[in-house]
Amino acid sequence: MEKVLTIKDLNKNYGKIHAVKNLNLEIDKGCVFGILGPNGSGKTTTLGIILSVINAKSGSFSWFEEPNSKENRKRIGAILEQPIFYPYLSAVKNLKIVANIKEVSDSDIERVLKIVELYDRRDSKFKTYSYGMKQRLAIASALLGNPEVLIFDEPTNGLDPKGIAEIRELIIKIAKEGITIILASHLLDEVQKTCTHVAVLKSGEKLFSGKVSDVLNVSDSLEIASNNLELLSLALNEYKNVLDLKKEHNQLIIKLKEGTSAFNVNSYLVGKGIVVTHLAEKKKSLENQFLELLKERDD
Amino acid sequence: MIRLLKIELQKFISYKAFWFMLIFYAALLAIMIFGIPGLIDYIAEKSGEPSKFRIFKAIVFNFPDVWQNITYVASARYFIKIVLGIIVIIIITNEFSYLTIRSNIINGFSKKDFLLAKIELIIVLALFSTLIVFLSGLYLGFLHSASTSIGDVFGKMIFLLGYFIEITSYLLFCLLLGIIFKKTGITFVVHFVYLIVEPIFDYKLNDSITPFLPLNAINNIIRTPNTSLIKIKTPDFNYDFQEFISITDVSICLVYAMLFVVLSYFILKRRDI
Numbered sequence: 289m290e291k292v293l294t295i296k297d298l299n300k301n302y303g304k305i306h307a308v309k310n311l312n313l314e315i316d317k318g319c320v321f322g323i324l325g326p327n328g329s330g331k332t333t334t335l336g337i338i339l340s341v342i343n344a345k346s347g348s349f350s351w352f353e354e355p356n357s358k359e360n361r362k363r364i365g366a367i368l369e370q371p372i373f374y375p376y377l378s379a380v381k382n383l384k385i386v387a388n389i390k391e392v393s394d395s396d397i398e399r400v401l402k403i404v405e406l407y408d409r410r411d412s413k414f415k416t417y418s419y420g421m422k423q424r425l426a427i428a429s430a431l432l433g434n435p436e437v438l439i440f441d442e443p444t445n446g447l448d449p450k451g452i453a454e455i456r457e458l459i460i461k462i463a464k465e466g467i468t469i470i471l472a473s474h475l476l477d478e479v480q481k482t483c484t485h486v487a488v489l490k491s492g493e494k495l496f497s498g499k500v501s502d503v504l505n506v507s508d509s510l511e512i513a514s515n516n517l518e519l520l521s522l523a524l525n526e527y528k529n530v531l532d533l534k535k536e537h538n539q540l541i542i543k544l545k546e547g548t549s550a551f552n553v554n555s556y557l558v559g560k561g562i563v564v565t566h567l568a569e570k571k572k573s574l575e576n577q578f579l580e581l582l583k584e585r586d587d
Numbered sequence: 588m589i590r591l592l593k594i595e596l597q598k599f600i601s602y603k604a605f606w607f608m609l610i611f612y613a614a615l616l617a618i619m620i621f622g623i624p625g626l627i628d629y630i631a632e633k634s635g636e637p638s639k640f641r642i643f644k645a646i647v648f649n650f651p652d653v654w655q656n657i658t659y660v661a662s663a664r665y666f667i668k669i670v671l672g673i674i675v676i677i678i679i680t681n682e683f684s685y686l687t688i689r690s691n692i693i694n695g696f697s698k699k700d701f702l703l704a705k706i707e708l709i710i711v712l713a714l715f716s717t718l719i720v721f722l723s724g725l726y727l728g729f730l731h732s733a734s735t736s737i738g739d740v741f742g743k744m745i746f747l748l749g750y751f752i753e754i755t756s757y758l759l760f761c762l763l764l765g766i767i768f769k770k771t772g773i774t775f776v777v778h779f780v781y782l783i784v785e786p787i788f789d790y791k792l793n794d795s796i797t798p799f800l801p802l803n804a805i806n807n808i809i810r811t812p813n814t815s816l817i818k819i820k821t822p823d824f825n826y827d828f829q830e831f832i833s834i835t836d837v838s839i840c841l842v843y844a845m846l847f848v849v850l851s852y853f854i855l856k857r858r859d860i
């Protein structure tokens with residue numbers, strides 16, 4: 289698999305604060321890679337280093353399996369921490385500067401402004417934008433010239449619910465085109481909804497990295513209901529793969545042994561002649577799981 | 588090269604404060620240069636001996652001395668060139684306060700590109716200033732000179748080159764201050780304090796060292812005005828006015844200019860932005 293980014297033994301100190309600790313990371317082409325961690329865990333610092341705006345104390349990184357250079361950065365679209373533009377220039381003029389630095393054509397500006405729905409406001413000065421609009425312009429700027437890699441540091445920060453949903457959809461859509469995406473976030477939900485891979489950071493250290501489905505999507509309980517809950521409850525109590533059963537409102541919540549799926553339960557119930565009216569996998573609360581993950585390392 | 592300058596100009600093409608200050612500077616420079624003859628006329632009227640002052644006016648603006656005299660006035664260290672220095676300080680510190688230096692780098696500038704673009708802008712500003720001085724000199728020279736032979740008109744035009752080097756070096760000094768201090772206000776304060784402090788050192792230190800003080804170095808290419816009249820010496824007035832541009836002065840100035848650039852580069856290189 290072609291590596292888009294390789295990070296080796298990266299370290300960064302701010303005085304006594306060890307912002308990045310011996311970080312190793314490999315990101316494959318085409319994946320949506322989430323960097324997940326609480327505030328102050330070193331996400332922005334890491335991204336700053338790989339974008340050459342922060343000098344690492346030690347360690348190395350390489351883009352596209354090549355030595356670091358400004359030419360590599362021209363193949364990347366990035367937002368780091370907050371939207372940065374010349375406040376007295378309009379969206380179009382700001383993007384022209386970006387296009388010229390990246391050495392891509394100005395003609396792409398219209399397209400990216402339309403994607404983030406700022407085309408109607410293209411001639412307004414940046415400083416007159418609302419925060420959400422500024423964030424959208426940053427996203428437009430990152431998309432300029434169809435980069436091979438997109439880096440988003442808290443991309444939905446400051447957006448309204450509609451904006452958040454749109455940006456997440458956009459990320460998923462872009463990912464389908466085969467563009468590699470690196471997304472830093474302290475929101476599990478965001479990583480879970482958009483990413484294929486994730487690395488969890490805490491105090492500058494990588495706790496874990498792997499596929500999102502392996503780390504965050506463990507489904508371990510089922511919501512189930514039928515017209516006769518008594519009967520359902522009796523039947524499930526007899527089912528050997530059920531570890532735990534709780535009644536909640538008009539439904540039952542059951543915990544299953546590993547390897548047992550909703551399909552197995554449903555087949556079993558059909559065999560017993562019970563028709564369910566509701567059956568849903570309930571994912572273990574991500575929030576809890578994330579906290580658990582962080583806690584494990586504390587112990 | 589042209590690409591960097593083009594990007595740099597795009598940053599300011601719609602920046603009203605930039606144009607306002609640039610026009611203010613140009614107007615001030617022109618008013619000052621063109622104001623001198625008017626001022627001499629005014630003094631002449633008041634003095635009751637106008638003819639004496641008319642002669643004075645004629646020799647100040649006489650080709651080729653006019654080049655030395657107006658570049659001397661235009662490059663005076665506590666004078667209008669400070670407006671140009673302020674423009675440079677604002678331009679560089681803005682990049683830090685808006686964080687735009689960061690987005691420039693992320694989008695594909697190297698730190699060297701960033702600095703080169705600024706240096707190119709400084710050269711354009713210095714050329715602009717030199718052009719104003721050149722045009723003013725031509726106009727005043729033709730108006731007041733008895734001789735307009737090619738030799739006389741172009742005679743001391745090397746002073747324009749000296750002027751250009753002085754202004755460029757001074758602006759590079761301002762650029763370095765801006766890169767060191769990052770904040771517009773602090774940089775202004777440091778700049779003005781230094782303008783006041785260096786002359787104190789100049790006064791205290793040995794004369795053999797003083798030409799090597801940075802502000803002296805970037806002001807010593809054009810040290811004095813000159814006219815044919817000043818060459819007359821009397822026992823009480825025996826001062827050697829500068830006749831030519833000295834290679835030593837130019838070299839010291841250029842070494843400083845290079846030092847400002849190299850320091851700017853290493854500071855940018857080492858710093859997290």
Ligand SMILES: Nc1ncnc2c1ncn2[C@@H]1O[C@H](COP(=O)(O)OP(=O)(O)OP(=O)(O)O)[C@@H](O)[C@H]1O
Pocket residue numbers: 302305306307325326327328329330331332333334473474
């Ligand atoms: N310029 C700086 N000077 C001093 N300390 C810094 C600086 N930048 C970051 N830090 C410290 O480094 C650590 C990591 O910060 P970083 O901004 O990378 O965190 P983050 O994961 O991006 O957090 P957030 O989710 O809040 O954006 C923090 O402890 C922070 O205080």
Ligand SMILES: [Mg+2]
Pocket residue numbers: 331332333369441
């Ligand atoms: Mg951050």
